[in-house]
Amino acid sequence: MTLAKVIVMYKESILDPQGEAVKNALLRLDHKEVKDVRMGKYFEIQLAESVDPEAEIEKMCQELLANVTMESYRYELVDEVQQ
Template identity: 50%
Template sequence: MYLAKIYVTYKPSILDPQGEVIKSALHRMDYAGVQTVTQGKYFEVKLQATDVDSATAETQSFTESLLINQNTETYRFDLSLVADEVDV
């Protein structure tokens, strides 16, 4: 079993309004050194796959099909092998 940790953010060319609001609030709180804030989405998905290559392909497929808007968002993900959960 694999665990996919998927991080979704706006593409660099897209304005991130929530990130701008957070940055503005931080500046008002005297955190003047904050240059940029990027807000995004985070998903954890456990999936059965025979190997890391098939887990990678499946994660890319469902992320691009469902989890992101390909016009405005980009993503990255990490995969890790996890033990199967056993009910006791």
Template identity: 80%
Template sequence: MAIAKVVVMYKESILDPQGEAVKSALLRLGHDEVKEVRMGKYFEIQLNESENVEAAIEKMCQELLANVTMESYQYEIFTEDEVQK
């Protein structure tokens, strides 16, 4: 079994309204050290072990997990043994 950890974020050129709302709330709470907040999505996907795990994750990101026009993504793939360490 393989486990993919995928992070999807708005591209830097895209306004992140949720991140801005959280930033404003943190500043109102007195956290003056906050400079920027960006929010995203995080997925952990368990897959059957195969030679095409990376290609499968790439296709999932392109087709569903990320809106590639507005979002970028990155992922790491681990074996089950690597995750348990």
């Protein structure tokens, strides 16, 4: 079985209102060292051995997990040891 770890983030050119809200809250809490906060989505997806994991994850990201107009994504594939 393969585990895919997918991270989806807004592209640098897109305003991240949630990240801005968190940054402002941290600054109000006196965390002056904070310069920027970007928020994203994280998915862990287990895939059957019978599929091409890279092709499947690419398809999932393009079709559902990321809005490719506004977001970028990256992923890591990890072979899981069956117990």
